[in-house]
Structure formats: structure tokens, C-alpha cells
Amino acid sequence: MSDPLLTVRGLKVHFPVYSKGWFPRQSGAVKAVDGLDLTVHRGEVLGLVGESGCGKSTTGRALLRLVPLTAGEVVFDGVDLAKLKGEELRRMRRRMQMIFQDPYASLNPRMTVGDIIAEPLGAHDLVPAGERQKKAQELMERCGLDPAFVRRYPHEFSGGQRQRIGIARALASDPDFIVCDEPISALDVSIQAQILNLLQSLARERNLSYVFIAHDLSAVRHISDRIAVMYLGRIVETGTYAEICDNPRHPYTQALVSAIPVPDPVIERRRKRIVLQGDVPSPLKPPSGCPFHTRCPAVRDQRCSTEAPRLRELDGRQVSCHFAEDIGDLTGRTAS
Amino acid sequence: MAELVEGTSLWQDAWRRWRKHRVSVASAVVLAFVIVFCAIGPPLVQAIWGWTYEMQDIPLGAVPPSAEHPFGTDQLGRDLMVRTMHGGRVSLLVALVATAVSLTVGVTYGAVSGYSGGRVDAAMMRFVDIMMSTPYLLLVIVLMAVIPPSSVSFAGLDGSFVLMFGALGLVSWLVLARIVRGQVLSLKRREFVEAARAIGVKPHLILFRHIVPNTLGPVIVYASMTIPGVMLSEAFLSFLGLGIREPQASWGTLVNEGSNAMSVMPWLLVFPGGLMTLTLFCLNFLGDGLRDALDPSARKS
Amino acid sequence: MSLLRVEDLHTHFHTEYGTVKAVNGVSFEVDRGEIMGLVGESGSGKSVTNLSILKLIPTPPGEYAGGRILFDGEDLLKTPESKLRTYRGNRIAMIFQDPMTSLTPYMRVSRQLTEVLELHQGMTGRAAKKRAIELLEMVGIPDPANRVDSWPHEFSGGMRQRVMIAIALACKPELLLADEPTTALDVTIQAQILELIKDLAREHGTAVIMVTHDLGVVAGIADKVSVMYGGRIVERAPVEPLFASPKHPYTRGLLASVPRLDSRGELTPVKGSPPDLTALPPGCAFAPRCPLVHDQCAQQPPWFGEHTLGARCWKEQA
Incomplete structure (x- = not known):
């Protein structure tokens, strides 16, 4: 697992904000991703969690260069995607795909399921035109759909089935790497596990690497080898799933983990929550210093509000907190 | 492999819904009759009675409807039925051409503007703004005054026709371009378009396979609603002596x-006026039905 | 006598595809100070049940096809609309899922709060404003005296939901109907809101019906749980036994299919998709997806006592 497939260094994605008028000028920028480092190994599932507005979806799109990058490099199998242009980039897309959150919005309503799934085959000329529908049917079967429905349209399927169509499409060009952007959060509870299991078995069977984006840490823990936690456009902590979920070190990760309800009333009654005050600051004007210092329950001194902490090694994981060694467990639990 | 299950596309679905809209279907049938009446009428009349639309019978003058002249005649003794048919050809053709221009120019212009975004979009839309804020009549009057009709006669059509088509076509695409641009702007951000980019679909295919087909619903509805407007504009211009x-x-x-x-001669108003009103009515109902069929969520229950 | 007692409620919708039996014979009761979790997936009828209690279902296409809703002994389905209006927002309050759309965008937050106070408590002017500030403080809005005159769009989603709760709390309701109040919010905000609702039940003795699909939320907040499937309650139990030993195969399937933060066991998904409410099977609605299905299930819906605990399942009762 030491072989990195994707390495991200100093990634920034800023969305310009324009003034109103006939010929608008840039007046500011939303710093959706602001200096992010990340590594994904071959065959690894990396969970990317954070709350709404933390930039996790933008990060996922930046990894595939679906949004313009402001700075930094995204090296995929030795090639810096940030430097690719037009046709070179388009060719590269065969090897990296995406699965979207909303199975209703991510399928063109005017195309048949067969045409949707076969589209990557045509875009990269992988299979002769006459054989594409057959290939689409094979993919449908693998993803748990009845191949007889190849001529149907997306609106004739349920949410879970549509997500399977989206997965089949992502698999069609036989990629190495897939960004899964909240692939289960729009689905019914009883369907979520079906899709999670499908994604997991596909990853094993085809040695796929995923970046699995979600706000639900429970689902991320289930599928990920490693987890990265984002806050305001930066990674605050990365580690193995067990390190992050069972023994978080960064105060934000601790608060996040403590806030996630567990379906067990006995455990729930005993748990201590770290209730964060206030809301996430606007990425248009992120706070100075540590981005979390405005809400941090363990905020110490001036250093927190003036100096931005770097992501650094701590007991085998990476944390970006000046005082990660000292703060301990904020819920008052003793480490087990 | 098991037998394939045929799906129902959104177009088929809309067709099924439209057929249930009785008034709209009836309107389409009536419209078809009107079109056939105007299209094949004149040669038939000529074969049976020998009248053409310009044939005068000044001694006869204006007579009320009779077996020989079912709609009566005008002051110059011209058969009103054949003139109404001929007028229908002209009016419908004007409407058709203006709509075709507005569809092709408007959809392409709007789609390109919306898809390009940024400065290209801003510049293209400012041009539309300028065109829209220019008094339309002024434009047409200047155009007709500057260009002598005889210089533009084309494919056997009278120059005044060509000018009329040009003048109406020139302004009729503006609104459609705005509508399509708005549609494209919102479609561009839809996930299935992003999905197409992520797959590696070529840009022109993204625009014409994924975006444009999804704008066509509102476009068709709008087109069916423009036709009456164009016909009225033509009537108005002709009324001013410009058409x-x-x-x-x-x-x-x-x-x-x-x-x-x-x-004194009410038949001169009743027949052409009645037919025109009927046509406009039908077009409106047709548009209503199309809107309900193509955009079921907007329908009031 | 319970504060709210729903008996054999039927709510139907007449659509062009047929009659949708969204609520198909639902009974439950909630006491003062008690929090009931109403759990189910989309289309299970949980939200329609909640809306029916306040008679907020538009008729047509909806129809209250039967049953009784006894609130403090009075059948709300028979109560005239004019009297119901004095209950809504006063004795019975409601919180909706979407905090972005449930506040009026063209009214200041202060006005939206004082409106309720004026309407139901006869408070006006300064007194109402003062109370509005108190309420905002109670729900944890920082600097309430200055923020009370803000416009809704100046607040974030979490803050808007807190304003909604402040409006709901304004008249110290006896019954609070919460329809997925935290689904649109982040988990750290969700924790704040859930604490708030718990305090309300504990301190004011408000009865709460918490509609949600999130079993974790229910485990944390509810005293008892009703699980809905296909328009019916399929299992009813106090919260601890429900999670410790679920009786209905659907409840069991649901619990086995949710990933948990504290373990990483295999997930066993429930097969198939939720039922089509226009064509419910004559027997048990869960039969097509049930791992324990047998002949009897397809023919006849399992028997279930009006207010007994347990599961609506033939296997369980055999």
C-alpha cells in the first residue's frame, strides 16, 4: 500500500466573487480549498469528512480538475493534472471517474440508461459502437441492475437503482481512481447499505482507489482505510479509520466524533458531547491563524489566532493543531 | 439475454400527456384544417370557379356571400375566399419563417452565450439588450425605407415579403436567446453536465447532447406562443402600409x-377576421397544452 | 389519559395514479414530557402522520379517511378550523425539516417571533420584543438583543432552525411535532438542537413527536419509538428494548444496515426497495422484502393491538 497513486500538495481552489455591473470585476474570493495536502495509495479508500461548506466536495472536484485550480499540484500516477490542457486532460479522464451525490440530477433525463453507461466507452473510443450496449448490459448486471432495462430512461428507476446506474457509468472506462461525492446521503436508510456494500466489493475486485466524501463519519468509517477530516478548506487531521474515530486528537475531530449519534440508547446516555458554539465562519473571510480557533473548546493563547498550524506527524497520524500533544481527550474520557 | 424492456422517454411521456389534453388536441386538428384550407385552396378555387386572388371584376363590385362567391367579393370584385386563403398563406408563412429564424438563431446564440460564460457571455447579452431596447418599429421602418423591396426579391418571392421576414426575424429571436441562455446557465451547473465533463465527453457533445435537448421543452412552448405575436405584428405593419x-x-x-x-359590407371583416381569430385561439390552446405536457410540475391541479 | 392519543388514523391522497394510502391505520399515544421517535424511510407515512395531527394536509388531494386524534380528550379531526387555528403554534407547535424555506424571507426575525406572541398570548410592543429576545437567547443565538432585528437570510441554516424552534417554543406548547428537524443540519449543530428539544421536554413537560429516519438520533433523544413501514406502525417499544432486541424483521434489518461509528461489522442491507403506496400488497407490506416471509404474510396483514407494545408480524406472534 506504499505506492501512492495520487499526491496533492498545497492545493488551493478560490472562487472569484464578482461585483455587479455591465462588465463585472473581481471583488473577492471564496477560499473553498486553501492549502491542502493529501495522498491516496493504490487500492486504498480514503474517507474525506467535514461539515457543509468545509470544501470537501470542491476538493473532490479539484482532484479530477473539474474546477479550476488556483494553486498547488495534483499528481496522478506521475502526471501533474494542474499542467494538463484540453485534449490531454480529457484523455486522462478515462482513468479517473466520479460518482455523484444526487442520483436524480446526475443522469441526463433524455438519454437511455444504456447510452448513459456507454458514454465513457464512446468518449474514449474503448469499444466499437456496435458492442457498447452489450458492454453496458454487462456493467448493469455487475451493479445489480436488470440488463433487460438497458433501453429505459432514468426517471423509470428508483433512487437506489439510479445510483447503481451512476456507478456502472463510472466503471465503464475501467478507471483506477473514483471520487465518490456523498454517494449514499440522498438515499433511503435501507438502501444505503446496499450501495456501500457494492462500492466496497467493486473496490476489492478491481483494486480501485476511492476518495469517499461524506458528512456521515459512520459510513466513512465503514468503508475507509484512512480518513481525512476537513475544516474550512484545510485538512485538520488524517489517520487510519480507527485512529480518527476511536482516538481523535484534533479538537475539531473530537467534537465531530462526539456529535455523531450512535444507534444504541445505552451508549448514547453515557456519551459526553462536546457542543461547539456558533457556526462555521464564512470561507469568504476565514479567521486568521488557526481556522478553528473561533470555535475551539481548547483554544489556548495568541498563537492560535495568529499562526496557522501546519499538518504535522503525531503518533503515526497527522494533526494540524499547535497543542495537539497537550489537550488530551476533551470529553474527559480516559484513553482506553 | 432476456427480452429488452422498452423505456418511455420524456418526449414520449409528454406526448402521452399532451394527447390527454383535449382542447389542445382539438386545436391542433383545427389548425391542420386551416393550414390545408389555405395551402390547397387557391388552386382548387381556380379549377372550380376560375378565380385567382388578383383577378378583378370591377363591374361586379362588392357582393355578399353567394354560391359562386362563398365569402362574397370586395369592392374590386375580387373573390374574398381565395383572397382569404392567399392571405392565410402569407400570414402563416411569415409566422413560420419568423419562428424558424428565432428558433435557430435564438437557440444557438443563447446556448453559445450561456455555455461560454464570462466576458463572451456578457458581450453577447449586452448586444441583445441593445437590440431589445431599440424601438422595434423604428428599426423596421428604417429598414424598409432604406432597402428598396425590389432589390431583395428572392426565389420568386416579392421583395416586400423578404423584407417582412427579415424585419420580424431580426427581432423575434431576442427573447428566445435570453430564455435559452438562462436555461443553459442553470443546466450547466447540473450534475449530469458535470458528470459528462468528468467522463471526458467532448465540449461540443456536452452542449448539443446534454444541454440543448434539455432546453427544448420551454423553447417549444415559447415558440408556439410567439407565432400569434408575429402574426399580429405582421398585421400591424401591413396596417401601417409597411408590410x-x-x-x-x-x-x-x-x-x-x-x-x-x-x-356596409360586414362579410369583408367577418371571414378573414374570423379565420385569423380562430387560428390565434388554436395556437394559444396548443401552447397551453404543450406547456402542461412538457412541464408537468408547473401545472396547476 | 395521555395528552395525545391517535387511534386508527387513515390519511389518503387521491392522485392520477390512484389512491395513495399514506397513513393506513396508525395508532399511538404520547404523554406529557415524553419524547416519541417516529421512525421510517421516505414514503413510510411518518411525515403525513405528523401533518395530519395538526390537520395540515391539503384536502383535496388529501383525505382524512378515518380514525380519531384525541388531543387532551378532544378529537382534532372534528374540531372546527377556527378553533384549530388557536391551537396551532400555541398549544401544538411544529418544526419542519428545511430551515431555509420555513421562515418568511420578507419579515424580520423579530416580527416573525412577535407575531406568534401577539396572536396567542396577546403580548404587544416592548413586552413582546423583550420576550422575543429571551427566546432567542434560550435557543442559543449569540448576542440576541442585536440580532433580533436581522433578516432571515442573514442567519445560517443552524441559526434559522434555532429561530424556528424559538417560534415553536414561544407559547410553551404542550405538544411539539418535529419533522426531521436536524436532517438538513451539520452534526455539530444537530447536537445543539437535540439538546434543546430534550430540555424542552424535561423542563416544560412538552410532549414531543420526533419524526426521523436517523436511528442514532432516536437512540439519543427518544423515550419510546414507533417504527413505520408502508403507512403502518410495524413495531412499538420503549427505546432500550427496541434497540436491544428489535422484534420486527424490518426494524432488525434497518439496525443491521446502518453503519456505526463505534464498530465496523458487516452491513446486511434490507433487500429491494420501499413499497409502492398505490399498490400495497393485501398482506404485510414488508413481505416482499422480508427474510422470514411465509405463506400467511402475503394473504393477511398481521394483527396488531391498538396500543400494545411489540411488532406487527406473524412470525413474532406465532
Whole structure:
């Protein structure tokens, strides 16, 4: 697992904000991703969690260069995607795909399921035109759909089935790497596990690497080898799933983990929550210093509000907190 | 492999819904009759009675409807039925051409503008703004005054026709371009378009396979609603003496002439006016039905 | 006598595809100070049940096809609309899922709060404003005296939901109907809101019906749980036994299919998709997806006592 497939260094994605008028000028920028480092190994599932507005979806799109990058490099199998242009980039897309959150919005309503799934085959000329529908049917079967429905349209399927169509499409060009952007959060509870299991078995069977984006840490823990936690456009902590979920070190990760309800009333009654005050600051004007210092329950001194902490090694994981060694467990639990 | 299950596309679905809209379907049938009446009428009339739209019988003058002249005749003794048919051809053709221009120019312009975004979009839309804020009549009057009709006669069509098509086509695409641009702007951000980019679909295919087909619903509805507007504009221009000229006729000119003699020769107004009103009614109902069928979420229950 | 007692409620919708039996014979009761979790997936009828209690279902296409809703002994389905209006927002309050759309965008937050106070408590002017500030403080809005005159769009989603709760709390309701109040919010905000609702039940003795699909939320907040499937309650139990030993195969399937933060066991998904409410099977609605299905299930819906605990399942009762 030491072989990195994707390495991200100093990634920034800023969305310009324009003034109103006939010929608008840039007046500011939303710093959706602001200096992010990340590594994904071959065959690894990396969970990317954070709350709404933390930039996790933008990060996922930046990894595939679906949004313009402001700075930094995204090296995929030795090639810096940030430097690719037009046709070179388009060719590269065969090897990296995406699965979207909303199975209703991510399928063109005017195309048949067969045409949707076969589209990557045509875009990269992988299979002769006459054989594409057959290939689409094979993919449908693998993803748990009845191949007889190849001529149907997306609106004739349920949410879970549509997500399977989206997965089949992502698999069609036989990629190495897939960004899964909240692939289960729009689905019914009883369907979520079906899709999670499908994604997991596909990853094993085809040695796929995923970046699995979600706000639900429970689902991320289930599928990920490693987890990265984002806050305001930066990674605050990365580690193995067990390190992050069972023994978080960064105060934000601790608060996040403590806030996630567990379906067990006995455990729930005993748990201590770290209730964060206030809301996430606007990425248009992120706070100075540590981005979390405005809400941090363990905020110490001036250093927190003036100096931005770097992501650094701590007991085998990476944390970006000046005082990660000292703060301990904020819920008052003793480490087990 | 098991037998394939055929799906129902959104177009088929809309067709099924439209067929349930009785008034709209009836309107389409009536419209078809009107079109056939105007299209094959004149040669038939000529074969049976020998009248053409410009044939005068000045001694006869204006007579009320009879077996020989079912719609009566005008002051110059011309058969009103064949003139109404001929006028219908002109009016419908004007509407059709203006709509075709607005569809092709408007959809392409709007789609390109919306998809390009940024400065290209800003510049293209400012041009539309300028065109829209120019008084449309002024534009047409200047155009017609500057260009002599005889210089633009084309494919056997009278120059005044070509000018009329040009003038109406020039302005009719503006609104459609805005509508399509708005549609494209919102579609561009939809996930299935992003999905197409992520797959590696080529840009022109993204625009014409994924975006444009999804704008067509509102476009069709809008087009069906523009036709009456164009027909009324033509009538208005002709009324001002800027459009169709004698001995040519359109429904607009016929209604204009008829209204002058309304009290003494009512048939001159009733027949062309009635047919035109009927056509406009049908187009409106047709548009209503299309809107309900293509955009079921907007329908009031 | 319970504060709210729903008996054999039927709510139907007449659509062009047929009659949708969204609520198909639902009974439950909630006491003062008690929090009931109403759990189910989309289309299970949980939200329609909640809306029916306040008679907020538009008729047509909806229809209250039967049953009784006894609130403090009075059948709300028979109560005239004019009297119901004095209950809504006063004795019975409601919180909706979407905090972005449930506040009026063209009214200041202060006005939206004082409106309720004026309407139901006869408070006006300064007194109402003062109370509005108190309420905002109670729900944890920082600097309430200055923020009370803000416009809704100046607040974030979490803050808007807190305003909604402040409006709901304004008249110290006896019954609070919460329809997925935290689904649109982040988990750290969700924790704040859930604490708030718990305090309300504990301190004011408000009865709460918490509609949600999130079993974790229910485990944390509810005293008892009703699980809905296909328009019916399929299992009813106090919260601890429900999670410790679920009786209905659907409840069991649901619990086995949710990933948990504290373990990483295999997930066993429930097969198939939720039922089509226009064509419910004559027997048990869960039969097509049930791992324990047998002949009897397809023919006849399992028997279930009006207010007994347990599961609506033939296997369980055999």
C-alpha cells in the first residue's frame, strides 16, 4: 500500500466573487480549498469528512480538475493534472471517474440508461459502437441492475437503482481512481447499505482507489482505510479509520466524533458531547491563524489566532493543531 | 439475454400527456384544417370557379356571400375566399419563417452565450439588450425605407415579403436567446453536465447532447406562443402600409380593409377576421397544452 | 389519559395514479414530557402522520379517511378550523425539516417571533420584543438583543432552525411535532438542537413527536419509538428494548444496515426497495422484502393491538 497513486500538495481552489455591473470585476474570493495536502495509495479508500461548506466536495472536484485550480499540484500516477490542457486532460479522464451525490440530477433525463453507461466507452473510443450496449448490459448486471432495462430512461428507476446506474457509468472506462461525492446521503436508510456494500466489493475486485466524501463519519468509517477530516478548506487531521474515530486528537475531530449519534440508547446516555458554539465562519473571510480557533473548546493563547498550524506527524497520524500533544481527550474520557 | 424492456422517454411521456389534453388536441386538428384550407385552396378555387386572388371584376363590385362567391367579393370584385386563403398563406408563412429564424438563431446564440460564460457571455447579452431596447418599429421602418423591396426579391418571392421576414426575424429571436441562455446557465451547473465533463465527453457533445435537448421543452412552448405575436405584428405593419402590398394580401391587410367597410359590407371583416381569430385561439390552446405536457410540475391541479 | 392519543388514523391522497394510502391505520399515544421517535424511510407515512395531527394536509388531494386524534380528550379531526387555528403554534407547535424555506424571507426575525406572541398570548410592543429576545437567547443565538432585528437570510441554516424552534417554543406548547428537524443540519449543530428539544421536554413537560429516519438520533433523544413501514406502525417499544432486541424483521434489518461509528461489522442491507403506496400488497407490506416471509404474510396483514407494545408480524406472534 506504499505506492501512492495520487499526491496533492498545497492545493488551493478560490472562487472569484464578482461585483455587479455591465462588465463585472473581481471583488473577492471564496477560499473553498486553501492549502491542502493529501495522498491516496493504490487500492486504498480514503474517507474525506467535514461539515457543509468545509470544501470537501470542491476538493473532490479539484482532484479530477473539474474546477479550476488556483494553486498547488495534483499528481496522478506521475502526471501533474494542474499542467494538463484540453485534449490531454480529457484523455486522462478515462482513468479517473466520479460518482455523484444526487442520483436524480446526475443522469441526463433524455438519454437511455444504456447510452448513459456507454458514454465513457464512446468518449474514449474503448469499444466499437456496435458492442457498447452489450458492454453496458454487462456493467448493469455487475451493479445489480436488470440488463433487460438497458433501453429505459432514468426517471423509470428508483433512487437506489439510479445510483447503481451512476456507478456502472463510472466503471465503464475501467478507471483506477473514483471520487465518490456523498454517494449514499440522498438515499433511503435501507438502501444505503446496499450501495456501500457494492462500492466496497467493486473496490476489492478491481483494486480501485476511492476518495469517499461524506458528512456521515459512520459510513466513512465503514468503508475507509484512512480518513481525512476537513475544516474550512484545510485538512485538520488524517489517520487510519480507527485512529480518527476511536482516538481523535484534533479538537475539531473530537467534537465531530462526539456529535455523531450512535444507534444504541445505552451508549448514547453515557456519551459526553462536546457542543461547539456558533457556526462555521464564512470561507469568504476565514479567521486568521488557526481556522478553528473561533470555535475551539481548547483554544489556548495568541498563537492560535495568529499562526496557522501546519499538518504535522503525531503518533503515526497527522494533526494540524499547535497543542495537539497537550489537550488530551476533551470529553474527559480516559484513553482506553 | 432476456427480452429488452422498452423505456418511455420524456418526449414520449409528454406526448402521452399532451394527447390527454383535449382542447389542445382539438386545436391542433383545427389548425391542420386551416393550414390545408389555405395551402390547397387557391388552386382548387381556380379549377372550380376560375378565380385567382388578383383577378378583378370591377363591374361586379362588392357582393355578399353567394354560391359562386362563398365569402362574397370586395369592392374590386375580387373573390374574398381565395383572397382569404392567399392571405392565410402569407400570414402563416411569415409566422413560420419568423419562428424558424428565432428558433435557430435564438437557440444557438443563447446556448453559445450561456455555455461560454464570462466576458463572451456578457458581450453577447449586452448586444441583445441593445437590440431589445431599440424601438422595434423604428428599426423596421428604417429598414424598409432604406432597402428598396425590389432589390431583395428572392426565389420568386416579392421583395416586400423578404423584407417582412427579415424585419420580424431580426427581432423575434431576442427573447428566445435570453430564455435559452438562462436555461443553459442553470443546466450547466447540473450534475449530469458535470458528470459528462468528468467522463471526458467532448465540449461540443456536452452542449448539443446534454444541454440543448434539455432546453427544448420551454423553447417549444415559447415558440408556439410567439407565432400569434408575429402574426399580429405582421398585421400591424401591413396596417401601417409597411408590410404586404396590393394586390398581395395577408390576414392583417384583409382585416384592415374589412374594418373600413364594416357597417356596409360586414362579410369583408367577418371571414378573414374570423379565420385569423380562430387560428390565434388554436395556437394559444396548443401552447397551453404543450406547456402542461412538457412541464408537468408547473401545472396547476 | 395521555395528552395525545391517535387511534386508527387513515390519511389518503387521491392522485392520477390512484389512491395513495399514506397513513393506513396508525395508532399511538404520547404523554406529557415524553419524547416519541417516529421512525421510517421516505414514503413510510411518518411525515403525513405528523401533518395530519395538526390537520395540515391539503384536502383535496388529501383525505382524512378515518380514525380519531384525541388531543387532551378532544378529537382534532372534528374540531372546527377556527378553533384549530388557536391551537396551532400555541398549544401544538411544529418544526419542519428545511430551515431555509420555513421562515418568511420578507419579515424580520423579530416580527416573525412577535407575531406568534401577539396572536396567542396577546403580548404587544416592548413586552413582546423583550420576550422575543429571551427566546432567542434560550435557543442559543449569540448576542440576541442585536440580532433580533436581522433578516432571515442573514442567519445560517443552524441559526434559522434555532429561530424556528424559538417560534415553536414561544407559547410553551404542550405538544411539539418535529419533522426531521436536524436532517438538513451539520452534526455539530444537530447536537445543539437535540439538546434543546430534550430540555424542552424535561423542563416544560412538552410532549414531543420526533419524526426521523436517523436511528442514532432516536437512540439519543427518544423515550419510546414507533417504527413505520408502508403507512403502518410495524413495531412499538420503549427505546432500550427496541434497540436491544428489535422484534420486527424490518426494524432488525434497518439496525443491521446502518453503519456505526463505534464498530465496523458487516452491513446486511434490507433487500429491494420501499413499497409502492398505490399498490400495497393485501398482506404485510414488508413481505416482499422480508427474510422470514411465509405463506400467511402475503394473504393477511398481521394483527396488531391498538396500543400494545411489540411488532406487527406473524412470525413474532406465532
